[in-house]
């Protein structure tokens with residue numbers, strides 16, 4: 001499979017000259033399977049340019065059959081959904097998966113953000129495409145577009161966020177944004193989900209200094225991301241979900257410091273990348 005980043009920012013979009021290189025859109029990652037099927041991870045504002053790209057090809061005009069895996073329903077993971085153009089084309093279909101007590105509850109959360117008080121686009125019910133909604137529970141495994149998917153719930157402040165492991169032909173891609181571990185680091189169930197992944201996209205919201213000032217928000221520093229990568233012996237760690245106030249230079253510095261930390265801790269073999277909008281990586 002191959003992954004492309006359309007939004008790498010956490011919490012709030014951050015457009016502007018100081019964030020041009022990494023990009024200001026919130027979380028959205030495109031996964032293309034070997035057969036070309038599409039799986040989307042999160043629907044932050046990055047899903048809007050992805051939707052425009054899909055509409056420029058034949059795929060967007062009645063041929064799209066995609067899955068959208070949501071980690072949780074904070075704004076930066078769902079806000080782009082009403083602006084994902086392919087949902088307005090008849091013949092397209094989208095299966096949405098996300099953590100919730102029931103599919104109806106997940107639907108009401110997505111419907112809630114389309115309430116006329118908050119959105120010019122009303123209701124999931126009058127879209128041109130076919131939408132299916134599935135609640136996902138911790139420990140569940142399921143198949144999407146021929147890929148095996150397994151999940152675990154990471155602590156995330158006062159709530160939880162789902163991490164997804166996608167496997168194809170013995171290779172694994174793990175997507176784990178919005179993880180705020182205790183001082184003990186990632187719990188065993190998270191390490192198990194990340195174990196040996198070819199690519200681990202991990203929350204990297206803060207420097208350790210900034211994280212210490214905002215512990216209750218439930219995010220990781222680059223040091224937490226490095227710790228997760230070391231414990232799970234992943235091949236490639238990708239930093240993701242940067243704080244909205246960080247400039248490109250600050251992300252560059254985090255990348256440098258994270259590299260030094262991995263090297264110091266015996267992780268020289270772990271490849272390290274800072275995700276940027278438009279970056280495509282093989283898994």
Ligand SMILES: [Zn+2]
Nearest residue numbers: 010011076178
């Ligand atoms: Zn987030």
